[in-house]
Amino acid sequence: IKLNINLNERSYPIYITTDYSDLKSSLDNAKINGKLVLITDSNVDKYQSQQCMDSLRKFEGEVFKYVIPAGEKSKNLDTIRDIYQYLISLKLDRNSTLVALGGGVVGDITGFAAATFLRGINFVQIPTSLLAQSDSSVGGKVGVDFNGSKNIIGAFYQPKFVYINVNTLRTLPKRELQAGLAEVVKHGIIQDAEFFDYIDYNVNKIFSFDESVLQYITKINCSIKGSVVEKDERESGLRANLNFGHTIGHAIETVMNFELLHGECVSLGMVAAFRMAQYLEMIESDLVDKVKNTLMKIGLPVKLENIDVDKVYNQMFYDKKIKGNKLTFILPRKKIGEVVQCTIDDEALIKRAIADLKE
Numbered sequence: 001i002k003l004n005i006n007l008n009e010r011s012y013p014i015y016i017t018t019d020y021s022d023l024k025s026s027l028d029n030a031k032i033n034g035k036l037v038l039i040t041d042s043n044v045d046k047y048q049s050q051q052c053m054d055s056l057r058k059f060e061g062e063v064f065k066y067v068i069p070a071g072e073k074s075k076n077l078d079t080i081r082d083i084y085q086y087l088i089s090l091k092l093d094r095n096s097t098l099v100a101l102g103g104g105v106v107g108d109i110t111g112f113a114a115a116t117f118l119r120g121i122n123f124v125q126i127p128t129s130l131l132a133q134s135d136s137s138v139g140g141k142v143g144v145d146f147n148g149s150k151n152i153i154g155a156f157y158q159p160k161f162v163y164i165n166v167n168t169l170r171t172l173p174k175r176e177l178q179a180g181l182a183e184v185v186k187h188g189i190i191q192d193a194e195f196f197d198y199i200d201y202n203v204n205k206i207f208s209f210d211e212s213v214l215q216y217i218t219k220i221n222c223s224i225k226g227s228v229v230e231k232d233e234r235e236s237g238l239r240a241n242l243n244f245g246h247t248i249g250h251a252i253e254t255v256m257n258f259e260l261l262h263g264e265c266v267s268l269g270m271v272a273a274f275r276m277a278q279y280l281e282m283i284e285s286d287l288v289d290k291v292k293n294t295l296m297k298i299g300l301p302v303k304l305e306n307i308d309v310d311k312v313y314n315q316m317f318y319d320k321k322i323k324g325n326k327l328t329f330i331l332p333r334k335k336i337g338e339v340v341q342c343t344i345d346d347e348a349l350i351k352r353a354i355a356d357l358k359e
């Protein structure tokens with residue numbers, strides 16, 4: 001399956017496959033030659049590198065591999081400096097390519113290194129986590145954390161292509177797979193009710209790695225994210241809809257000291273957003289239950305008994321660096337598949353929606 005992201009001269013294809021065998025032809029199609037450096041992390045290296053490297057070696061140019069320690073703690077400028085040093089030691093030129101094999105951390109780091117080394121060299125994404133396949137590898141946002149702030153240093157830098165092998169999900173820890181599904185469900189909620197129902201209906205097939213279901217989900221998912229990015233590459237308006245569930249979700253993530261995965265917090269944030277919409281009479285209450293049911297079927301959290309409502313509430317203001325008392329939320333309108341941006345200054349209502357997460 002092939003999709004195209006249309007961004008004028010920065011347009012690129014997304015290939016959705018079930019193995020690594022088409023990597024060489026994808027590189028040829030992108031007219032990539034020269035040296036190729038695969039960047040991956042210590043976990044992905046264990047499970048995926050071998051097959052991927054075997055396939056890359058069919059490519060004419062020289063192929064190198066660089067492994068960073070797995071985890072968000074690697075997503076910083078120290079790792080970037082180490083990568084620059086490695087690239088310099090290989091005498092890479094402008095014609096070279098960095099290939100990111102891994103989750104969102106590897107993709108964001110590799111993309112940032114590619115965007116900045118020699119003012120920009122080729123970049124290819126081979127996302128291996130569901131979060132990366134469904135979200136972070138499409139859209140061109142790359143970057144690192146700095147001084148305790150997430151993604152605060154970065155760039156918009158589009159890859160030459162994205163190569164998704166859905167079978168990489170087989171080695172992903174189940175909790176990571178579940179967390180990645182939160183963003184997939186989010187895409188259904190913001191734009192496609194039928195897709196939402198498809199996910200709900202096929203949860204078991206997802207967890208048994210049914211190739212055709214995974215490929216279909218990836219296709220719809222990337223086209224939803226892609227269509228939003230096409231209309232708003234540099235996030236000035238519409239792209240904000242992708243933040244559905246994230247205003248409260250991010251705050252929970254921080255207040256819980258990153259003990260919960262990002263997708264798990266987004267799941268909680270989406271439930272709270274539906275509650276807010278219910279209290280604002282933008283949706284019927286049965287819709288809240290419908291969404292909760294789907295999230296629970298996936299195994300995502302829909303409640304957090306020990307949530308500190310005031311802390312979460314205050315954290316949202318820190319996150320948005322907002323003065324005064326107005327927060328912007330993306331909320332569902334009438335049905336699944338449609339959202340609107342709402343500025344809300346009703347503290348009691350917001351806190352009630354957060355407090356509801358206790359039960």
Ligand code: NAD
Nearest residue numbers: 043044070103104105106128129131132136141168171172
């Ligand atoms: P991650 O890259 O840390 O991957 C999660 C874990 O799964 C890691 O331990 C990793 O080693 C492991 N893993 C990945 N693929 C595997 C596989 N196939 N088999 C076995 N283990 C595997 O985290 P993530 O959830 O993929 O991504 C999170 C990052 O993405 C965050 O840093 C976040 O800021 C970023 N992000 C970026 C964007 C964007 O638009 N650029 C969007 C959303 C999130």
Ligand code: ZN
Nearest residue numbers: 183246262266
């Ligand atoms: Zn997210």
